Amino acid sequence: MNFRFQRKRISGILSILPPTERSFVEEMRNFNFPESRSLKLKEVMGYDKRRVAGPDICLSDLAVFGLRRLFERGLLQPEEIDALLVVSTSLDHIIPPTSNLIQGRLGLKQDILCLDISQACAGFVIGLLQAFLLLEQESVRKVVLVNGDLLSRKASPQDRNIYPLIGDAAAITVVERDPGDSVIHASVQMDGQRAEALVIPAGGFRLPSSPETAVLEDVGDNNRRAKDHLRMDGTAIFNFVQTEVPPMIERLLQWAGLTHEAVDYYLCHQPNRFMLQKLADKMKVPHERMPNNVVEHFGNSGGATIPIAITHNLAPRLRQGCIQACLAGFGGGLVWAGMLMKLGPLAFCETVDFS
Amino acid sequence: MKRLPELLREIRPEFDFTTSKDFIADGMLDSFDLMTLVATLDKTYGISIQGTDIVPENFKNLETIENLLRQCGVTA
Structure with missing residues (x-):
């Protein structure tokens, strides 16, 4: 499914990493x-290295820390936020929505849309898509998108398939209208028939966690994990x-009338x-x-990895200027989604440690 | 390609790769060993095995791996 947006932009990205570092x-x-x-x-x-949140740190903690930092530095005004989107597979609670918790902890206005979206590794592109759709409304001028996954505690320490790559992190992206003539092309595809390829079998309503689901089982290749694990x-x-x-990226480029040479960064x-x-x-x-x-510096934190790739690799360039970016998210669902957009100059583009 | 058994033994020294007809079914290579093997073959032969070719069928035995290497332009 294709989407085309006009006059929308990302105005800042902040990645927030928990301070605990583990070594492979x-x-x-x-x-x-x-x-x-x-x-x-x-x-x-x-x-090599990966960041993990301890048991006392949840997604809302990382998001509140990051948003307070932006407020304190005058990079974002609380009253400007018309919608707060949280895209994650590791929300604080089943109820209430984590976006409402963040709103409450920061005392954001009540005239706001708070929305949690359950998406995994494609969560950044899906979240941007939703933000752009909201910005089509006259009443929505600025959207804060929170992406983050804290799945390290859902990885079995005896599962070499998963454990060494999982990291925890969050990212805050501010999305708003662009006074220029920017055009954004996006493509999203999904296949729920292959959903079993990435799953946490227990812990939801289908199979609630229990002492039985916590038992480690031999799952072949010398790996052991429980049904509670990813x-x-x-x-x-x-x-x-x-x-x-x-092929998804090829189709997107063709639709946008761009070549690979025109893309500065994938x-x-x-x-x-x-x-x-x-x-x-x-x-x-x-x-x-x-x-x-x-992954080598911070681990794979699901929907937060694209913003981290941006703030870690391109911060100086994006604070000064603009690139043609091709974003691509893919993973749990299964979902694959791409987006072609101009990125920058950004009011903020930074990676910070949570404290 | 004469070096193939030797390269495989560097990854899993405990196995004799010249006798098995199915490295995957015999438990000699797991999915992560395949990644390591592909990286080793890419480096050794100066090729890039396509991601879509990294499927168990292409790594069943010496013959299937040699066929894959030939498709990638490796001749000796």
Whole structure:
């Protein structure tokens, strides 16, 4: 499904990282594998450091910290926020919505739309899409988009498929109307028939968490996890990304009348370095135009990885000027979504530690 | 391609890759070993195996891997 928007823009991005850093080398002894195999994996996938939130830190904490920082620095006024979107798979509670909690903790106005959206790794593109749709309304002038996933505590420490790559983080993106003539093209596709490729089996209403769902089971390849844990069919996800994302981007470029040469950066979800390098090769895009270093520095924090890729790699450039960006999110659902837009100059573009 | 068994043994030294007909079914290579193997083959032969070709069928045994390498232009 294609979407086209006019006169909308991102005016600032702030990424918020929990301060606790874990090291792959220190953790690899948890896996039931020879050290040499784990070290080879580190080299190929880019596993190194990752950030995790302790049990006392939830998504709203990271978001409130980031928004207070923007208020204090005069980069955003609380009364300007007409809509607050939270896109995540790791909300604070089932009820109330985390967006309402953030509104309440910050004392934001009551004349506001707070909305939680359950989306995973494509959450940044999906959230932007929703923000742009809201900005079509006369009453909505500024939207705050919060993306974040804190799934490290849902990863089994004995599951080498998942544990070394998962990080926790949040990002705040301010979206507003653009006085210029900007045009944004977006494409979204979904396939719920392949939803089992990325799933947490227990913990919802279908299978509530219980002592039985917490029991670690041998799941093959020397990995052990419980039904309460995140499960990923790595081969299926890898092939899904390599098969679906390149043609989606090709169609988007064609629709927008752009070539690959016109795109300065491909800012993709960050599952691991290897997958992104293969994606770049498939699309014949030089690796340096598709940043792939978020997992090695911070881990994969689902819907927050695209904004982190932006603030970590492009902050100085985007505070000064503008790029033609191609965003691509893909993952749980399954969902694959792309967006072509001009990005910058941004009023703020920064990565900060939560404290 | 003569080096193929040797490259495989660098990843899983405990197995003899010259006798098995199905490395995946015999538990000799898991999905992460495949990624490591692809990265090793890319580097050794100066190629880039396409992401869509990284499927278990192409890594079942020495013959299927050699076929894949030939498709990528590796001749010796």
